[in-house]
Amino acid sequence: MHPIHTVKYLEEVVLPNIARGAAKAGRSRNDVALSSLVFVITVDSSHEMAAARERVRAQVAFYASTRNYRVILETHGWGETFRRLNKKAPQGAWHMMAEEITDAMLQVFAVEGTPEAIPDKLQAKYDGILDRITFYHPFRPGEHEEHWRKFARAFNG
Numbered sequence: 570m571h572p573i574h575t576v577k578y579l580e581e582v583v584l585p586n587i588a589r590g591a592a593k594a595g596r597s598r599n600d601v602a603l604s605s606l607v608f609v610i611t612v613d614s615s616h617e618m619a620a621a622r623e624r625v626r627a628q629v630a631f632y633a634s635t636r637n638y639r640v641i642l643e644t645h646g647w648g649e650t651f652r653r654l655n656k657k658a659p660q661g662a663w664h665m666m667a668e669e670i671t672d673a674m675l676q677v678f679a680v681e682g683t684p685e686a687i688p689d690k691l692q693a694k695y696d697g698i699l700d701r702i703t704f705y706h707p708f709r710p711g712e713h714e715e716h717w718r719k720f721a722r723a724f725n726g
Contacts, residue, residue, distance in 0.1 A: 570583070570603060570604065570605030570606075570699065571605070571606070571632075571638070572605065572606035572607065572608055572628075572632070572705040573629060573632035573633060573638050573641060573678065574605060574641060574678075575641060575644065575645065575677045575678060576677075576694060576695070576698060577644055577645060577677075578640070578641045578644045578645075579603075579698050579699075580698065581644060582640065582644060583603075584598065584698070587601055587603070602700040602701065603698070603699050603700050603701075604699065604700060604701040604702070604703070605699050605701075605702055605703070606702075606703050606704070606705040607679075607680060607691065607695070607699075607702045607703070607704060607705060608625050608628070608629065608678055608679035608680070608705050609679065609680050609681075609687060609691075609704045609705065610622050610625050610675075610679050610680070610681040610682075611681065611682055611683060611684050611686075611687050613683075613684075613715075618681075622675065622681070623667065625675065625678075625679050626667045626670045626675055627663070627666070627667040628705075629670050629674070629675065629678050629679070630654055630666035630667045630669055630670050631658075631663070631666065633650065633651060633654050633669075633670070634651070634654035634655050634657065634658040634666060635655075635658075636655065638651075639651045639655075645674075645677065647674065650669050650670075650674070653669055654666055654669050657669075680694060684719035685719060
């Protein structure tokens with residue numbers, strides 16, 4: 570799955586199509602493993618959190634301006650947002666595009682929380698939908714090492 574997705578889009582569009590395709594091949598949904606990058610917003614300070622939120626907002630706006638992903642926005646009734654973004658992209662108005670992604674939209678596209686809270690939030694959001702996830706979150710060796718250790722401890726119990 571592409572990182573620009575929503576649970577509603579996965580449940581209403583992707584999973585039914587996968588079920589139909591699997592059935593044609595004599596298989597079931599359980600025979601298909603779904604994996605996706607997931608937008609994760611998490612850092613240790615509120616200042617860093619705001620900056621991380623804006624980076625994800627800009628990335629969502631970039632993807633959401635692309636015609637291939639219009640259906641995802643339309644699934645939520647955000648077709649007008651797609652049209653505005655799609656007009657701004659060829660003009661190179663990248664700095665203005667992130668403003669089109671509301672806080673409510675960002676909550677639908679991303680998982681946000683403390684490093685300790687992220688595992689439970691991901692489980693709650695994707696249980697029964699995605700089989701594997703990968704963070705759409707930059708990792709730079711040597712940066713925020715304690716932050717990544719918290720994730721590892723949270724996932725490993």
